[in-house]
Amino acid sequence: METHQLFKKNETYNGLYAMLLVNRLQMLYFFLIMPSILINPYMIWVLIAVGILSQLNLLLLSKWLLTRLSSNGYNGFVQLFGEKLVRFLSFIGLFFILLKLSVITLGFSEIIQTFMFPSTDTNFLVFFIFLFCCYVASKGVEHTIRFVLISFFCTFWMITFFVFFFFPPIAQLSDLYPLIPMDWKVENWKAFFLILSSYSGPEFLVFLGPWLKTNNKTFRYLSYGNALTVVEYVFLFIASLLYFGSNYLSKSKYPIINMARYFQNPVFERIDMVMLSFELFNLVFAVSLFLLLFYGASKIAFGKMSKPSSGKGLLFSVFLIFIGMVLVNELFWKSWEKQNFLLNLQIIAGSISYFLVPLIIVLVMKKKGVKKHAST
């Protein structure tokens, strides 16, 4: 493990990377379970509305990314908040990252177990996923950000398979009614926050400022990424509505994957297994990035910034996360009721972090009179 390279900054990445980072960080575990919680066709409008709200968050995010402080990384945050507060916020951030990591990894491991390895323990799958994520993360932030391109090219095409659900005999327009809500149920609020939480992820870009080449087009690229996510969410939701119908949608825990089980060709009967394997590219990318962020945040929280980053340190934090995740798996995830609690917790945590992180940063920026510097 080339330890000195973990947080090195040799090159910066342009808007395309920012766009893909936004898109791929929004296409994690939640989009696979989303239709079974949204259920009603009129939630299409909520998907779009929250997408627009997400756009506002990205606007705030781009304001931060355009400042000189953001490209200074840790020192920029210290200038903005002061060292003590940065350490405290990093400590809080560790729990947010751990929660997100737990939900996306355990959720995906459970899917693999359900559809591919019914007799395999999910801890074993988590171990292997972490092993490979650790390898990707050991290449450093720079290469992990670059890995988003590979992750995108290996996963984005899968959505095109679902176009078959838009044609008769599966597709019937009546499945998309009612498009206007007649009443607003309490469960719809959960669906609303789930959508908001699903759009979360790009707030972690605030920590990637040193590696992003920002200019006046940055917001445009972030918007493209977000818009692509909106299209993907709406597309998959409509496809699942057309396939299951809103009455039956809530009965399927993983509607998207259940739909994919019907794809066949003369060589393979279960294309969904191949698709799940490809989806791993996105999971490994996101988990690797979060592992690096966790390691970086733990260094700040425990006041170890003066010491150089090391492979051993990363390995140790990965080990801690793995132990934590096994505990979460045994104590929460394996029991359905407690899993629901954990999911709700992540829905709230994701919504809060996506809503508050850019907002607080911009408010403090305004208060301290920090201005954007990029003009090209």
Next chain:
Amino acid sequence: MEKKQIESKLVTQSIAESELSIEALKKILVQMDDAEFVEIDISDIRKIHLVYIRTLIDQEKLNESIIKPLTSCSKPSIQDCIVNSSIIPIPTFIEAKKQLFSGSILLFDSSQNLWLAVPLKNPIGRAIESSETETILFGAKDSFSEQVEQNITLIRRRLPIHELKAEKFTVGSLSETSVVLMYIEGLTNPDFVSTVKEKISEINFDLFFDSSQVAAFLEEHQNSIFPQFQQTDRPDVVTYSLELGKITLLVDNTPFALVAPITFFHLFQSPEDYINRWVVASFLRIIRYVSFILSVTLIPFYVALTTHHYQMIPIQTLLVLVDSRSKLPFTPFWEAFIMLIFIEIIKEASLRMPTKTGQTLGVIGGIVIGQAAVEAGFASNVLIVMVGISTIASFLIPNYLMTKANSLIQLMLLIFSSLLGIIGIALGIIAILAHLNSLSSIKQPYFSPVSPFFRKDWIDLFIRGPLVKMMERPEHLKPLKLKRYKTRR
């Protein structure tokens, strides 16, 4: 031990510092049967001493260019007598030694106390032949030989421009191997040139007999299975690479030039790509990529399906597979592992065996490994077919070093597939892609133009676009001149 080392150091130092004389040369050339000391009497009072290594010089030329002119010449100066060869004055003992062992004849005019060297290198070596490692149907047939000067000629004939620079370096304390760095000034990014020069200057090793050894000292990722320098013996490939903005290293005594920076995708490009029509060339290139993917994943996929995912196989195929595997004593992993190791043994043996015994290998490989293994119940018919396809597919990659890496990737994926089925294969591929993504060739990303992304360079990536549309050089090579055409005034 230390005392001995100091003594030998002192002896070497004293020889290096000793004054240039016949006696001093005799001292270092002692016990060398091919060392010659010849005296030519020009007149009663004037003698010319010739010192040379017989095996290193062209003896026919010695007579023609030196001995005859000297004996028949009445002029006082040697330089005036020898007119057909270049003459280098020798100021020091070290320089004399260097010239002597590089195939020069040392001349000592005792009357003037003057030392001179005349290069008369033995031209022994292969003629220009066609390449055996990168064969093509159409296009130029010539290939490099072991003589670096000849190799430079082959390149210069294709690029007759003054911007084509050839800088010479010497590496290897014992072999004193010449390494020639070639690049097009004003086109190749100067960072590449300076990086390579810096790395060459840092080389500290005694013997180099192949360019791959030089590459080992220049590569940034020693533990990777992927080559970071392209080795080629084709002058047309080198010329095309230079034209794109790459650098080339020619190493004396080896026909393989080193080209850098390269990307993973360059290893899939063949010189014929630029000779065939673009649609055909693109199709063939895609076939090459597909073959690579097949060669590394087909057998792991077989193991994954037969071990973990029977439900993925259509019922008709499943019946064939079950029938084929019903009498086998091994698990799919061991069955595939044993077959792959056998194939590797056959591949390696076919390289080492003389051509005439190659047929025997074909028969043994084909009958014993194929038919007999199935009849004996060691392998299934289906696996034999898959091994055959993947082995043939692996040979479609034009770069031989990449073909070697193929086998290791295949074995790695095989292990992962036996553990975690297609999830294991996916994780293995992720690891390979992450590794490729982090590699570099003379500090340039190895996985560009995919990551980092260069949109315009995709015209010559998975397909080979029409030449008339490829009016710009690849951006990821950062050439100083991006456009390939002259701008009209």
